[in-house]
Amino acid sequence: MKFLWPVLLSGLSFGAAAQSPDADEDSPGGPPQGWQLGVAAAVFASPYAGEGSRVMPIPLVSYEGERFWFRGISAGWTVLDLGGIELAAVAKLRFDGFDVKDLGRRELARNGIDYRKLDDRAEAVDVGVAMQWRGSAGEIEAEILTDATDKSGGQEFQIQYGYPFELGQGTLTPQVGLTWQSKDMANYYYGTLPKEVARGVIDYKPGAVTIGHVGVSYFRPLGEKWSMMADVKYSRLPDEIKKSPLIEPGKNGTVGVFVGFSRAF
Template sequence: MKKLLLLALLAQTAAAEEAPSDGPPGPPSRWGLGVGAVASDSPYAGEGTRVMPVPLISYQGEKFFFQGIRAGWQFVRTDAFEFAAIAQFKFDGFDIKDLSRQQLAANGLDYRLLEDRDDSLDAGVTAKWSGMAGEIELELLTDVTDKSGGQQFSLQYGYPLHWGQTMVTPNVGVTWLSDDTANYYYGTLDKEVARGAIDYKPDAATIPHVGVNVMRSFGRNWSAFAFLKYSVLPDEIKDSPFLEPDSNGSASILIGVSRNF
């Protein structure tokens, strides 16, 4: 569930930057404040579906920006291309006590042999190309805290559709996890195997996803939005003993409202 904070805290800035405006021109907005709610159907054993309210805070300067749990420096920012160095928290960790002991046991895992998975701080670069054919976003991150010691590469394509002050952006993409990243969050650690846990290491994995973003502006400063995403789990991950049996995917949705200042 914690990983959805990243989606929620980044969404308010996306809404502020992308939603069409029906107000008069004026100085660019620097601050954004809002509130939202995020829900997810977690594939991890016993987590189920959860709903959580979240605050949304962002800042955009000439070069420096932060979006809740992400901060960065933009080297290039034009209508057609953006390129930035970023650092952000990765909320893919989990506590063993939050998982179902019965379901872990059914998957062959004794919770007493297991350890929590920690969150991390990732750093890397992000780039975005925009044009008549749509938008392409690329992101390359590495774990600088050495929790997993791995990397993550994401590529997404979206095509914005405008209806007055409403914008709908269907999107598709893939996220590649290095073997270190996939093994840490979905496999058993060497120290756990040494205690008697089953040895499962999924190696590198590619996770495709589909989604849609809906944004609606109200005047120059207010916007409402909803982000829906469904990720399809590859065999390397859905066979993990940490997951619910027959977990083929993971769905999440965010709805919120924000105001720019």
């Protein structure tokens, strides 16, 4: 479940919501006001040893107000709106990491890891600033986040460029982006912890990492209230992560697929 939430969030991105037929006429391109409820299915291939892929149904819940918004597991307050540029204070749950019981014991053993000496990697709450720019050349989304719960004590910077265009009765948006994680964050999620090393686990710390991704999202209205959204995303793992003893051997990247239907109220 931890690996499916990022896919869900990308499916509920501002760019998809902006195409809703119920968007506020006084702010063209803006998200629809009020609640949206729906259901979705997501598939994601975990990079962790023995975790494998999962297919799960997911409820979709989002709310858009004049300034406050809530989308899945993220919330924000728009502090600046200049039409094509928006700036918001944001908070979101981070479901990276793993429960040791979900990992493969044999796969970890082949990496030289005794699963009994590992600790879970906990969920966290990130806070920070998000920015979006929209224009005729496409759209750029960026976030600067820090771990407010001090699970990893690290920071993350994300930036993504997309170019939406009409396809049939919907909107298709190819995307490319980068995610940078500080050494504290990357060491926590992809390295071994000091207390694990004290138990005899391999000492591995990847340091700061940059993860690139490409993807495509699709949004289509279905009548006046319903809409369909889909998202496919491939993330390329850098060598620092691929060399981790926590990662599935030979794993070069991860693929996530999301398809959902929602209704505006």
